[in-house]
Amino acid sequence: MRPSGRAPDEMRAITIETGYTKHAEGSCLIGFGDTKVLCTASVEERLPPWLRGKGQGWVTGEYSMLPRATHTRGNREAARGKQSGRTQEIQRLIGRSLRAVVDLEKLGERQITLDCDVIQADGGTRTASISGAWIALRLAVSGLMEQGQIKDDPITGKIAAISCGIYNGTPVLDLDYAEDSNADADANFVLIEGGKIAEAQATAEGATYDEEGLMRLLRLAQIGCAQIFKSQDEATK
Amino acid sequence: MRPSGRAPDEMRAITIETGYTKHAEGSCLIGFGDTKVLCTASVEERLPPWLRGKGQGWVTGEYSMLPRATHTRGNREAARGKQSGRTQEIQRLIGRSLRAVVDLEKLGERQITLDCDVIQADGGTRTASISGAWIALRLAVSGLMEQGQIKDDPITGKIAAISCGIYNGTPVLDLDYAEDSNADADANFVLIEGGKIAEAQATAEGATYDEEGLMRLLRLAQIGCAQIFKSQDEATK
Amino acid sequence: MRPSGRAPDEMRAITIETGYTKHAEGSCLIGFGDTKVLCTASVEERLPPWLRGKGQGWVTGEYSMLPRATHTRGNREAARGKQSGRTQEIQRLIGRSLRAVVDLEKLGERQITLDCDVIQADGGTRTASISGAWIALRLAVSGLMEQGQIKDDPITGKIAAISCGIYNGTPVLDLDYAEDSNADADANFVLIEGGKIAEAQATAEGATYDEEGLMRLLRLAQIGCAQIFKSQDEATK
């Protein structure tokens, strides 16, 4: 019934290639099926002005799609001179999500920027970004610890994100573009390993959903994130 | 226990003054306690280019805070030359929410813009905007129907929004600024009269929440929106 | 003869509601008939870089119209990414006018920003802004004096502004929109209580005027400002 022939609770294949770029302190190319996002973590010893001298660090996210990551070419945001509302919404979500599993005082007075650049899009780019950004962050922080720049691990847990939605009346996990563009409802969950929720965002598109629908989507997300946590574990061992 | 002395499921006083400005086709000044938002609905007979000639209309939202709506003066976005990510995120939410209760074909080839300008802020400005925008929209559409420009009512139901959150470990309804800035989790729900959910957004701030926490927040929101639906009803009779 | 039936030297009703918003150090909603402007004074203890360390303060103005303050909806300047020439011209005029009655050394090293946001427009928004901004400034400065932060009153006098013009060949006072959009000449005067002129701006629109016309407009403005000074007096007692 799903265009891809997947079962309702079946994820796409997760692929993770760590160390994808040589300059970043941590990086990976993460794939959920045909969605491919390059996530890099950049460590800088300077903080935004409003945080200086407060004995803590900062974690922030930036997001972009290459113009031809999509079916039809999109305009380059740098050429248009501003980032779209969608881009800003996503990069705020990435930063907020990652900060949910970082002890900013233990991080020390430094900033880590998580750049998520979508190389190819087939649905679920924001959730792939968050899941991959955690890996880049983990690798960068482990590097800082090996160099003795950080003593206590500031990362308090694993975080992963997945989309799910109601497609043709059925709740399904990990929507690809064909499903996403026709879903009745669309949700993104950011979950912390161990059962906690960092973010839940569910939007009705045309059709609406009720309390039970929201619960069913959350449970699908729990299934999906369990698999991502496992993949993150393997990638960062 | 709440700074305001309210019970956990107690809303602030809702005040609605319809027809607040004389030029808009529909308008109200809506207040939730000290939060005051001016909502206007403007009807225009031209559509954005990508919608022309498709036999349907459009509903969109814009949002802004006056510079001194808040405790300390914020910079004017027009002077800085761009809207913040927060502003864009909110105005996308307003438009999406209102479109969830409008049949765009019945609306006909016209656009209604819902401007939500925060006169005074004390928490919950985005949810007050949505609840007030529905009133402005209802008044504008009723006017179009009275003038015979629209035959079948394109509004399919009432929509309202409210914030809730976990404050000092307790789920509470309708957060004011004192609570909002110290909440462990913060959620905004956009509900449709009759039990459906249009949007659910829940974010952990510091602390996280679990499935049961999400459910309890949703139930508080249902209590709050029931009161808003009643107020909307009285205001638009 | 005037669309409103007013006599040539008759002002619209002046309404002033002080303390309109709770966060600003001084505020009022001022109305000249259907023109309504929210004026707030915000006190900040930091100065623009070019004024620091010179033993004086600064007073500046900002101006904006809500998108639907007018008959047809205008674009939001923050969305367009820049302020119009008209907006900038008006906010320069507001700042310059208020500085004409402030001793910046007595104000001390602080900045007061006068935000004038037009809620509803029916002609004369810039002059209403100046007249209302004086009230907001007066209230803010009196507050600083009561708190002992300023010793000597830095406000040297009252300032008020009014528009006048030549409509159907007759000089008239306090133009509303219906007159303003059809006037042969349009003037704005900013007067200081006691007979001095701070600003005079008179523009021919279509028809031109001569020396005598300019004098007659100035005398109408003197009549109008006398009434505004009285209203300011009552509002700030």
Next chain:
Amino acid sequence: MRPSGRAPDEMRAITIETGYTKHAEGSCLIGFGDTKVLCTASVEERLPPWLRGKGQGWVTGEYSMLPRATHTRGNREAARGKQSGRTQEIQRLIGRSLRAVVDLEKLGERQITLDCDVIQADGGTRTASISGAWIALRLAVSGLMEQGQIKDDPITGKIAAISCGIYNGTPVLDLDYAEDSNADADANFVLIEGGKIAEAQATAEGATYDEEGLMRLLRLAQIGCAQIFKSQDEATK
């Protein structure tokens, strides 16, 4: 008493070099002492969208200072990405002033842009721009008439502008930079040959002025513009 040794009602030398650039339909380099402005009139057969098909033309002005026209180098507005409020205010004034002496219907469906670029500044650049722009416009329109593109002369009269102000308590004509930066009051008048006023703008700087002061400034402006009209006449014969 004046830094330049001029009498209170004495103008600086006016120099006009017509045909200064070869591409523009009309042009001149106008000088008032050390203030030099290049004014060009460009005729285009297309109109701004809001004027098309209304059987009339348009006249507009643009203004800029070369970065080193002034004592200390100013930032290039194109590099900063926006025009200052001052620039916008001046170019609105130039356009409005010139339109006061043009019959837009006789001009036909074409736009004439008057570019005023300040090569060297020593006070009075906006008034020199207006006085020079009239010459460029006159030359361009005469060219269109010679080519038979316009039948009836759309220019209804001569227009000129001059600054005056109160310097050390004395009203003086045609302020140079040394006076302008220390004047108690500063006024710009745009006058039409024959005694009419197109624009009057008088601003108190520090000191204020009264009704009589305004009149005295206007009379100085009449003396100055009479000389400019004569120079315009010679230049365009």
Next chain:
Amino acid sequence: MRPSGRAPDEMRAITIETGYTKHAEGSCLIGFGDTKVLCTASVEERLPPWLRGKGQGWVTGEYSMLPRATHTRGNREAARGKQSGRTQEIQRLIGRSLRAVVDLEKLGERQITLDCDVIQADGGTRTASISGAWIALRLAVSGLMEQGQIKDDPITGKIAAISCGIYNGTPVLDLDYAEDSNADADANFVLIEGGKIAEAQATAEGATYDEEGLMRLLRLAQIGCAQIFKSQDEATK
């Protein structure tokens, strides 16, 4: 003597992975050592306004570096709101170079945009972009020919680009970052297979060069481009 141990006329390893993204009509990831650029060709059936209805097509280029393609993270141009002068210079060069080997009339009324996004930078990103863009273009055009949308091949030849420079007094080919940042002179050549030059740009950095130096750099470029032409040939067979 070269930091990498290469001989003066020795290129870095060229790697080309065609079909790197699934949506673009043509694409490759091209590598010159550690420099990696993703080049995509996007075919659109609409032209920029100034080219419509002239019976010809257009080829244009866009260029960007991912923020962490470099040793230290650079600001995202979309976030800063404008493209740097360097970016614009490079994308103008890419478009101009590719158009040198395309018959725009045979291409027909369509536009091909060549997006060159630098994934990892180690010197020579602009020349890698041009060499890779040709491959993406070749693949896209061959696709259009197979689909019967173009009859006669509009591509008139191969084009490739390489940098060379004077490093420690010796002319060397294909500079990496370590050399580029310390070179006495830096040149980029864009050559067409068969001996013609499309672009030559040589800049002295500190030291200057003479006629003979320019010739020696050109000859190194000819050696380098011969190898690139071979690699392009293999990649597009």
Next chain:
Amino acid sequence: MRPSGRAPDEMRAITIETGYTKHAEGSCLIGFGDTKVLCTASVEERLPPWLRGKGQGWVTGEYSMLPRATHTRGNREAARGKQSGRTQEIQRLIGRSLRAVVDLEKLGERQITLDCDVIQADGGTRTASISGAWIALRLAVSGLMEQGQIKDDPITGKIAAISCGIYNGTPVLDLDYAEDSNADADANFVLIEGGKIAEAQATAEGATYDEEGLMRLLRLAQIGCAQIFKSQDEATK
């Protein structure tokens, strides 16, 4: 055969008027036939942040065309809110070229900005800008030396620039607009007196050129620059 009737290696008349503006520390109006560029050198005692405290100065260039310098009026870049890629490319070239003949340590901790504003354009504006900027720089530096602010002359030689190209199959020197817009190849050379090359940029337009063509263009440039060096010499004596 050339539209102007000039011999292939014949320059247009060079005109130089030094001291063209009174405020700049050095200035000239340079003409190559009908191309006229105003070049000013502004000395400032502050440096860009990244250069402070390094014991050296900086030389930079800015470039602009007046809107009606050209046959048809161009948009004002300040009004459009950004500088074109072409403008940025040219001003980077001006700065880089002038720095090639300045010892930045001997200049001391100050910045010299070379503003090149095109008053009238007829081809070759960027090369005229460089040749004229050298004169403005020379005059400004000589002034600093006379005032004792600089001891050792930081200018290490003369620099000049000229365009040449292939027109109707023949290499020609100093292209005017009629030639430039129809040339098969277009080159700009920046040469240092004594035989060294600072910049060589040669672009095929339609037709391409080979190694011999490049050499012939370079030799024409050497002929042209020899004349410019002589004119620079006379102008700055």
